[in-house]
Amino acid sequence: MATPVEITRAPAIFPLDRWYVAGFSWELKDKPVARTILSRPMVLFRAQDGKVAALQDRCCHRDLPLSCGNVEGAGLRCGYHGLLFDTTGKCVEIPGQERIPAKACVTAYPLRERDQILWVWVGATPDSQPKDEPPAYRFHSDAAYRFGGDVYHYDAPWQLIHDNLLDLSHLGYVHLKTIGGNPTLHMNAAVKVESTEETVRVIRLMPESDPPPTYASAWPFAGKIDRWQEVEFHPSHCAIWTGAMDHGTGSYDDPERHGFHMRGFHGVTPETETTTHYFWTIATNPHPDRTDVTTLVVDQTAATFEEDKVIIEAQYRNQMRQGPGPNIDIHVDAGPNRARRLITKLRQAAAAV
Missing domain, CATH: 3.90.380.10 (Naphthalene 1,2-dioxygenase Alpha Subunit; Chain A, domain 1)
Known part of the structure; x- marks a missing residue:
């Protein structure tokens, strides 16, 4: 997972370090889906290779919601200046510029697809990761x-x-x-x-x-x-x-x-x-x-x-x-x-x- 520039912490009014339902498989077609989960703005998308991802819905360049962009190849392209982010939140392309700064990344949230349900992991700390898979249905x-x-x-x-x-x-x-x-x-x-x-x-x-x-x-x-x-x-x-x-x-x-x-x-x-x-x-x-x-x-x-x-x-x-x-x-x-x-x-x- 890419190291984010900034992470918006969910307030402790919610139980953390667990999977939450973020949507259904059939919602992810050829367009990204904007969804706020536990006060965290996220963008959900399915890359063209079939992999699903959840990223912070904010480009690290000029703050446009990434949900205003387009799914392209293995990632999501910002609709403002064209920065391309992969499913880990790392910027992999800046149009017109060869060098990509190390800080060019956004928060990526673990997202799993199981029995047509999309589950997103919301951690209590920035480096919190799931120890188990989400439940089957x-x-x-x-x-x-x-x-x-x-x-x-x-x-x-x-x-x-x-x-x-x-x-x-x-x-x-x-x-x-x-x-x-x-x-x-x-x-x-x-x-x-x-x-x-x-x-x-x-x-x-x-x-x-x-x-x-x-x-x-x-x-x-x-x-x-x-x-x-x-x-x-x-x-x-x-x-x-x-x-x-x-x-x-x-x-x-x-x-x-x-x-x-x-x-x-x-x-x-x-x-x-x-x-x-x-x-x-x-x-x-x-x-x-x-x-x-x-x-x-x-x-x-x-x-x-x-x-x-x-x-x-x-x-x-x-x-x-x-x-x-x-x-x-x-x-x-x-x-x-x-x-x-x-x-x-x-x-x-x-x-x-």
């Missing part, structure tokens, strides 16, 4: 599943989005037309919360319930269903497995249980302290006796996330307008509260570096 390549997704931008802090994902009791009130269902059933679901040093897991079970609209459209249920929601929170993302089987036909203890499955990937990445990138996909297992309903499931999932976005941004605007609390906790807050405590611990560790 097999449902993007599993032949039993089909998936789609999108990228949203939230005018709200990232932890409000985590709160929403870890407390699915809101489905019965916010998502009545898609994945909702009976609000009373959601609020009274049997819930189990587990945690480790780096994860929080919330399991919600709703046996003998009515299939919500999305489920009924996608799967030929015979009547009542046994429904489940399993949320696994990591500081950088959430993996959510929801679904249902005909009532009394399977066991919740079976990890290979049959029925209708929705596997959600949620890359919740801070842009700044008050804004967030939300990278999501939904994978589903089409029923063999029905026309492929992947588009229906993806479209209805997008509709639910649009509804969440409206709620969360309105929540944050109200917090800014009226100031902090006091707030109360209720029984559905166990998962979000554990996740917040975990993030607080990781932030404190980052601040101590």
Whole structure:
């Protein structure tokens, strides 16, 4: 990696020395993508040899964002005076000048591409490097599943989005037309919360319930269903497995249980302290006796996330307008509260570096 002239440090409000979701493989075509991650302006691009890279979005000559430039050969050419930077951040060409100064370089961030997810490493120090590869997500390549997704931008802090994902009791009130269902059933679901040093897991079970609209459209249920929601929170993302089987036909203890499955990937990445990138996909297992309903499931999932976005941004605007609390906790807050405590611990560790 090239030695940068200057590095913008991410504030310790975020856990550092870890992988964060920066985008999806399909976003990197023939143009660079500008994206701020943890308050660090970056430019993402795919060189013509297929290698992906993330650089500081600032030319070291006259500060033009490199995202205003063009992908060329094995690097990215600045759109102002044509300096060419390779994927390590080193300037390899200055038009009209043979000598390239040693300081002609920009910060390069480790970027990995795995299962069509782009992961960027954000270190606590300039020379911090990843010791492990980013996590796999097999449902993007599993032949039993089909998936789609999108990228949203939230005018709200990232932890409000985590709160929403870890407390699915809101489905019965916010998502009545898609994945909702009976609000009373959601609020009274049997819930189990587990945690480790780096994860929080919330399991919600709703046996003998009515299939919500999305489920009924996608799967030929015979009547009542046994429904489940399993949320696994990591500081950088959430993996959510929801679904249902005909009532009394399977066991919740079976990890290979049959029925209708929705596997959600949620890359919740801070842009700044008050804004967030939300990278999501939904994978589903089409029923063999029905026309492929992947588009229906993806479209209805997008509709639910649009509804969440409206709620969360309105929540944050109200917090800014009226100031902090006091707030109360209720029984559905166990998962979000554990996740917040975990993030607080990781932030404190980052601040101590």
